[in-house]
Structure formats: C-alpha cells, structure tokens
Amino acid sequence: MSDVGKKQSPGVSQPRRGESVRARKRLSVFAGALLKEWKRLALPLTDERVVVAVSGGADSAALVLALGELMEGGRFGVGVVVAHLDHGLRGEAGREDARWVEELAEGLGFEVVFGRAAVRERAARTSDNLEQAARRARYEFLAEVAEKCGARVVVTGHTMDDQAETVLLRLLRGSGAEGLSGMEAVRALRESSSDALPSRESSEVLLARPLLSWARRAETEKYCRERDVEFRMDLMNEDERFARVRVRRQLLPLMETFNPRVAQSLSRAAELLREDAIVLKIAAEELLKRASEEEKAARGERGAFMKASLSVNVLKGAPAAVRRRALRLWINGERGHLRRLELVHLLGVEKLLVGKRGARRAELPGGGFVELRKGRLLFYVK
Amino acid sequence: MSDVGKKQSPGVSQPRRGESVRARKRLSVFAGALLKEWKRLALPLTDERVVVAVSGGADSAALVLALGELMEGGRFGVGVVVAHLDHGLRGEAGREDARWVEELAEGLGFEVVFGRAAVRERAARTSDNLEQAARRARYEFLAEVAEKCGARVVVTGHTMDDQAETVLLRLLRGSGAEGLSGMEAVRALRESSSDALPSRESSEVLLARPLLSWARRAETEKYCRERDVEFRMDLMNEDERFARVRVRRQLLPLMETFNPRVAQSLSRAAELLREDAIVLKIAAEELLKRASEEEKAARGERGAFMKASLSVNVLKGAPAAVRRRALRLWINGERGHLRRLELVHLLGVEKLLVGKRGARRAELPGGGFVELRKGRLLFYVK
Numbered sequence: 141m142s143d144v145g146k147k148q149s150p151g152v153s154q155p156r157r158g159e160s161v162r163a164r165k166r167l168s169v170f171a172g173a174l175l176k177e178w179k180r181l182a183l184p185l186t187d188e189r190v191v192v193a194v195s196g197g198a199d200s201a202a203l204v205l206a207l208g209e210l211m212e213g214g215r216f217g218v219g220v221v222v223a224h225l226d227h228g229l230r231g232e233a234g235r236e237d238a239r240w241v242e243e244l245a246e247g248l249g250f251e252v253v254f255g256r257a258a259v260r261e262r263a264a265r266t267s268d269n270l271e272q273a274a275r276r277a278r279y280e281f282l283a284e285v286a287e288k289c290g291a292r293v294v295v296t297g298h299t300m301d302d303q304a305e306t307v308l309l310r311l312l313r314g315s316g317a318e319g320l321s322g323m324e325a326v327r328a329l330r331e332s333s334s335d336a337l338p339s340r341e342s343s344e345v346l347l348a349r350p351l352l353s354w355a356r357r358a359e360t361e362k363y364c365r366e367r368d369v370e371f372r373m374d375l376m377n378e379d380e381r382f383a384r385v386r387v388r389r390q391l392l393p394l395m396e397t398f399n400p401r402v403a404q405s406l407s408r409a410a411e412l413l414r415e416d417a418i419v420l421k422i423a424a425e426e427l428l429k430r431a432s433e434e435e436k437a438a439r440g441e442r443g444a445f446m447k448a449s450l451s452v453n454v455l456k457g458a459p460a461a462v463r464r465r466a467l468r469l470w471i472n473g474e475r476g477h478l479r480r481l482e483l484v485h486l487l488g489v490e491k492l493l494v495g496k497r498g499a500r501r502a503e504l505p506g507g508g509f510v511e512l513r514k515g516r517l518l519f520y521v522k
Numbered sequence: 523m524s525d526v527g528k529k530q531s532p533g534v535s536q537p538r539r540g541e542s543v544r545a546r547k548r549l550s551v552f553a554g555a556l557l558k559e560w561k562r563l564a565l566p567l568t569d570e571r572v573v574v575a576v577s578g579g580a581d582s583a584a585l586v587l588a589l590g591e592l593m594e595g596g597r598f599g600v601g602v603v604v605a606h607l608d609h610g611l612r613g614e615a616g617r618e619d620a621r622w623v624e625e626l627a628e629g630l631g632f633e634v635v636f637g638r639a640a641v642r643e644r645a646a647r648t649s650d651n652l653e654q655a656a657r658r659a660r661y662e663f664l665a666e667v668a669e670k671c672g673a674r675v676v677v678t679g680h681t682m683d684d685q686a687e688t689v690l691l692r693l694l695r696g697s698g699a700e701g702l703s704g705m706e707a708v709r710a711l712r713e714s715s716s717d718a719l720p721s722r723e724s725s726e727v728l729l730a731r732p733l734l735s736w737a738r739r740a741e742t743e744k745y746c747r748e749r750d751v752e753f754r755m756d757l758m759n760e761d762e763r764f765a766r767v768r769v770r771r772q773l774l775p776l777m778e779t780f781n782p783r784v785a786q787s788l789s790r791a792a793e794l795l796r797e798d799a800i801v802l803k804i805a806a807e808e809l810l811k812r813a814s815e816e817e818k819a820a821r822g823e824r825g826a827f828m829k830a831s832l833s834v835n836v837l838k839g840a841p842a843a844v845r846r847r848a849l850r851l852w853i854n855g856e857r858g859h860l861r862r863l864e865l866v867h868l869l870g871v872e873k874l875l876v877g878k879r880g881a882r883r884a885e886l887p888g889g890g891f892v893e894l895r896k897g898r899l900l901f902y903v904k
Contacts, residue, residue, distance in 0.1 A: 311693070311787070311788070311791065312777060312780045313787060314788070314791055315791060316794035316795065316798070317795060317798050320795075386780070391776060391777065391780075394772060394773060398768070398773075399694045399695065404696065405693070405695060405696030406693070408696045408865070409696055413698065413795075415842045416699050416798055416843045419805065420798055420802075459797065459800060460797045461794070461798045461800065483790070
C-alpha cells in the first residue's frame with residue numbers, strides 16, 4: 141500500500157497507427173472473456189457513457205483495466221466514467237484509495253467522479269448495520285453519477301466469488317429459491333420495494349456485473365499483476381467479524397477441499413434457482429390476480445368500497461409454492477414493503493386458509509394483520 | 523462396544539395394569555415429537571405391521587425405542603418388525619451389531635428379521651461405489667422384508683442432520699432445486715427411474731422418515747442415554763475418506779459457527795425447494811404434452827409411424843426452467859432412464875432450439891442423440 145500511485149498506469153500507452161490489427165490479435169484472456177460476457181449481456185459497445193464503480197480492489201481494478209485494453213484494441217467505444225465513493229470509514233487510507241483510483245482512471249484516459257459518504261453516521265441514524273449502510277450509500281452515489289452523466293448502465297466488478305459468498309450467506313440464513321439465486325448479472329439499479337427478482341425495464345438505469353458469471357477473484361488479481369498494477373487492499377475485507385469475510389476465508393476454502401470447482405457449482409445452482417423463481421413469480425402473479433378478481437366478482441357493486449381482499453377458495457386450490465409467493469406479493473402491494481416479513485408470517489396467513497378453529501387473524505411484523513372473514517382474506521394496516 | 527448386549531433392554535418392562543393413564547402422561551419429549559410427526563405423515567397407528575430399519579446406531583435405536591415407549595404408553599398399536607442388514611463390511615463387528623439389534627428388538631417385544639449382503643462384491647460387479655452399493659442392498663432387503671410381512675410402510679431413522687448433510691453434498695455438486703430438496707419424509711420405497719420427485723402412490727410400499735423434519739442427531743443420542751441404551755458405533759461413520767463424514771465432522775460444525783441453527787435452515791430450504799420443484803414438474807409435464815400433441819396434430823395421419831418428436835415452436839415459447847425439465851422428462855421417457863444425463867446435455871438440446879447454424883444434433887451420454895429436423899426435435903436411441 142505504500143507505493144500507491146506509482147504503478148497505476150503502465151501498459152496504457154496510446155496505440156500507434158497501423159497497430160490496431162496486431163492489437164486485436166493480442167487481446168488478453170481476461171479482456172476477451174469480459175468482451176464475450178459484455179456482448180452476451182447486450183451492454184452498450186459504442187456511442188454512450190457507462191459508469192464503472194471502482195473501489196481500488198483487484199476486482200474493480202481488473203474490470204476497468206480490461207475495459208481500457210478493449211478500448212485500446214479497438215473493440216470498445218463507450219465513454220467510461222469511473223466512479224469512486226469514499227465511505228468515510230478508513231480515514232487517510234480512504235483518501236489514498238481515491239487518489240489511487242484517480243491516477244488509474246487518468247492513466248487509462250477515463251473520466252473520474254468522486255463522492256464521499258458518512259456511512260457510520262448513516263448506520264447510527266437508521267436500523268442498517270455498517271455493511272448495509274455502506275451498500276445503500278454506494279448505490280445512491282452510483283445512481284446520482286449515472287443520472288448526471290446520462291448513463292444508462294452502471295457496471296460493478298462483482299465476481300463469481302462474490303456470487304458464491306452471497307449464495308452461502310443466504311443458505312446460512314435458510315433462504316428459499318429467490319435468496320439462493322444470489323445476484324443478477326443485470327438488473328435495474330434502483331431496487332424495487334419487492335425483493336422478488338426486479339425486472340429489467342427499459343427506462344431505468346441498469347446495474348450490470350459482467351464478471352459475475354465467470355471471473356474468479358484469483359483471476360482479477362492475476363490480471364492486475366499482468367498489467368503491473370498494484371491494486372489496493374481494504375482491511376475491512378480481512379476483518380473476520382464480518383460473516384462475508386469468514387465465508388471467503390474459512391467456509392469456501394473448506395468447501396473447495398470437497399470440490400475445487402465449488403464456486404462454479406454454487407453459481408450454477410444460483411442460476412438454475414433464479415430461472416425457477418421467475419416461473420414461480422409469474423404463476424404467483426396470476427394466482428393473485430385470480431384470487432382478487434374472483435373476490436371482486438363475488439362482491440359485485442358493493443365491492444368497490446371494501447378493503448383489499450382475496451378469495452380463500454382460489455388460494456386453497458393452489459400449490460404451496462405459488463400460494464406463498466402470491467401472499468407475499470399481496471402483502472407487499474398492500475403495505476408497500478416486505479420489511480421483516482418472514483416465512484413464519486406467511487405460514488400464519490396460510491393457516492387461516494385451512495380454517496382451523498380460532499385462527500381468524502394472522503399478525504404481520506410491525507403492525508397490520510390479515511383477517512379471515514366469510515371466505516375471504518382481508519388486509520389491515522395498523 | 524465391549525458391553526454389547528448388556529444394557530439393551532432396560533426400561534422396557536411390561537406396563538402394570540392401571541398404569542396406562544400415568545404412562546400417557548409421562549411420554550418423553552422425544553417419543554411425543556415422534557408421535558406428532560407420525561400422525562402428520564399419516565402413518566398407520568393400528569392394525570398393521572411396519573418394518574423399521576435398525577442398524578444399531580443412535581438414530582435407528584432411538585426410533586425403535588421411542589416406538590416401544592409409545593406402544594407401552596398405549597399410543598401405538600402397530601406390529602413392529604425390526605429389520606437389520608449385515609452389509610458384510612465389518613466382519614465380527616457386523617455380527618455383533620446383529621446380535622445387539624436382536625436383543626434390543628426382543629427386549630421391546632418386536633419381531634426381528636436379519637439379512638446379509640456382500641456389498642464389496644456387489645460394488646466390484648457394478649459401477650457403484652461402496653456407499654451406493656450398500657444403499658441399494660439395504661433398500662432391496664427392506665423391500666423384501668416388507669413384502670414378506672405384508673407391510674405397507676418401511677421406516678428409517680434418518681434425522682435432520684442427515685438431511686442437512688444431503689443438502690450440502692448436493693450443493694457441493696451444483697444441483698438444482700430437485701437435488702437441493704434432499705430427502706422426502708415419505709416417498710415410494712421403490713425409486714422410480716426418474717429422479718424427479720417420485721410420488722406417493724397408493725399401491726406401493728412407502729418409505730417413511732419420521733425423524734427427518736425435526737430430530738437432531740444429538741437428540742437421538744440423548745434419548746438412547748435416557749433409556750440407558752448404549753447404541754453401537756459404526757467406524758465407517760468416522761472415516762473421513764467419505765465425503766458425508768467430512769460434511770458431518772467439518773463442514774456442518776463450521777457452518778454452525780455462523781448460525782447455530784443451520785441444520786434447521788438447510789432443512790427448511792430443502793422443503794421450500796421441494797415445493798417449488800413439484801410445481802415446476804407439473805408445468806414441465808404439461809409443456810411436454812403440448813409439444814408432443816402439437817407435433818402429432820401437425821403430422822396428421824402419417825405421424826403414427828414416426829419417431830417420438832416434439833414441436834420446436836412450443837418448446838421455444840416456454841421459460842427455461844420448465845423447458846429443461848420437460849426435455850429431461852422426455853429423454854427419461856424415451857431412454858427409460860436418466861443415467862449420466864447432466865445439465866450440459868440439456869443445454870446442448872436447448873441450443874438446437876435457437877437454430878444456430880450447424881447445430882442440428884445434440885449427443886446424449888451413453889449413445890443416443892436428439893436431432894432437429896423441420897421444426898421438430900427427434901429422439902434416437904443408439
């Protein structure tokens with residue numbers, strides 16, 4: 141970390157005339173793989189600007205270096221805006237990170253935008269922990285930068301290792317398919333209030349992770365070394381009080397003794413479960429619509445003034461996997477959020493459907509409840 | 523292990539007259555939980571015989587002891603047939619296990635049936651490894667015993683720990699929802715040729731696991747100690763060359779440092795994914811039917827003599843999660859088995875659908891292939 145700013149821009153010389161053909165042949169394996177995934181994800185190749193989030197760690201450094209290589213090789217004509225947020229957690233080291241990123245970006249001929257957040261204060265003010273507060277601050281910053289630049293896409297350097305860690309953290313918590321499907325390679329940057337698989341809508345800024353499906357962390361480090369760039373270390377990434385750090389340093393290495401390609405296995409499982417979740421979400425939306433329309437039809441004219449309600453009969457006939465997702469969508473729609481809603485609450489609502497004696501009401505966390513009355517479920521906000 | 527046969531039947535005294543009411547009150551927590559789950563699974567409570575697989579380990583010993591307690595307490599009137607298979611892997615220790623199980627069963631007043639298998643020879647003869655060969659031999663033996671006894675249900679002592687281990691082993695291999703849903707609490711004993719969630723059919727012998735959804739291994743050991751029964755140890759359960767043993771002794775304990783209730787989390791995830799898989803299987807069956815009927819309709823009369831084929835258009839319009847399951851069902855139906863069929867083969871068949879130049883044929887493992895011709899997929903056995 142002492143020689144920050146010394147080695148940040150080697151190998152980023154301007155291509156000489158007549159060299160472009162040779163340069164095309166010489167694309168590194170890493171940059172070649174990035175280009176392939178970039179195209180697969182249908183990310184822009186010319187005529188616009190993309191925002192690239194760069195912390196200074198190996199992953200984002202490799203990402204931005206490879207984009208530089210692609211540009212130099214004539215494969216890529218997008219205006220790259222490097223965005224770096226100082227979370228205010230690391231004092232002088234944070235300021236050094238920022239200087240390092242600035243020199244890296246300038247060496248590559250990229251624009252660079254900085255931001256600073258007071259994450260500790262933000263965490264103290266909200267119910268978020270430090271990691272959550274940092275994450276929120278980062279994505280807000282990236283959204284702002286994208287808006288200012290008129291960029292349609294924000295790109296991050298999340299790797300397959302990050303994906304494997306995410307899947308394991310979710311597994312440790314007992315998530316279902318949605319949680320276990322980990323991160324998406326492309327999604328809307330602004331997270332929807334529902335946590336159920338936000339869709340890729342045309343008007344929204346996209347968050348893209350072109351390293352997610354293939355790059356191992358070891359590869360990003362190797363590529364940085366090949367480019368003779370000494371990436372920055374974040375001591376928070378070494379702090380074993382964070383569960384993610386322990387997953388990275390203890391759990392994944394132990395799992396690799398069973399199967400050296402376990403990160404790939406986890407990443408594949410995540411992809412399969414994501415595809416399952418998409419189908420089940422559509423089925424749940426259809427069920428919710430039917431349960432609501434059946435109710436409206438049964439109520440007739442008077443229905444217009446009544447509370448949001450669902451037909452018990454329609455819900456009863458549906459398989460549990462679809463019904464629970466429909467109830468979740470319903471509660472999200474009525475409450476406007478899913479905060480603190482756990483499986484146990486959905487099971488409580490489901491119990492109303494079997495009509496056990498006494499069970500007429502299921503409480504939701506943070507007030508509000510669902511009531512069973514005359515063959516319908518009614519939603520009450522507190 | 524030296525005092526085998528000394529402590530096997532304490533506390534199994536006949537209830538004295540007039541004690542039954544007191545006995546009902548005194549049901550142990552373990553036996554009470556077993557009874558609750560036994561009822562939830564709709565397993566027989568009177569008038570028939572069930573086969574209980576007993577190895578001599580803590581799990582199956584606790585299961586059979588608790589059934590004895592329920593019977594003694596007047597809660598349970600089923601004829602228990604204890605079945606024990608000597609796998610021929612442990613020599614004298616194996617014969618000691620058998621004697622121990624015999625004394626335990628007799629002390630409880632249960633019938634007992636023994637079998638012996640030559641698992642090592644069986645493994646050498648087939649492509650199975652030792653674990654697989656032992657498993658197959660065991661289930662064949664249990665099916666035979668059930669048939670001879672006229673029993674409708676075979677019960678095993680698999681616990682939530684076994685479930686968590688199974689889920690983790692599948693995760694290490696990169697399974698999707700079906701694999702990650704682990705073991706079922708009740709399924710047909712005879713495994714169907716498809717590995718996709720065998721259903722519970724009325725005419726078949728059932729395999730039931732009434733400890734699976736709630737009992738931890740530590741609880742079965744504790745209950746054995748409470749009953750003053752020294753269960754047997756299987757040295758194979760200590761042999762860290764087996765992946766399952768290392769999952770039990772290394773991976774699960776590490777995961778418990780993140781979440782002490784991780785076995786519950788894994789078990790819950792398995793249950794949720796099983797419910798998802800049921801819905802997706804039904805959707806796949808419907809898709810397969812549509813793709814096949816559309817083809818038949820398009821071919822008209824001539825179709826009767828043609829090879830099994832599917833409509834590309836119908837498959838193309840379906841979501842990946844359903845389409846892949848439909849292709850899997852199709853191949854299983856045409857080949858009669860799913861052996862060695864991996865995701866990569868299904869992806870190969872899917873590639874035919876997008877109609878890339880040159881891709882007209884997808885090979886299947888062990889010969890056979892799927893061909894694209896004139897808007898249909900055709901299946902060929904080699």
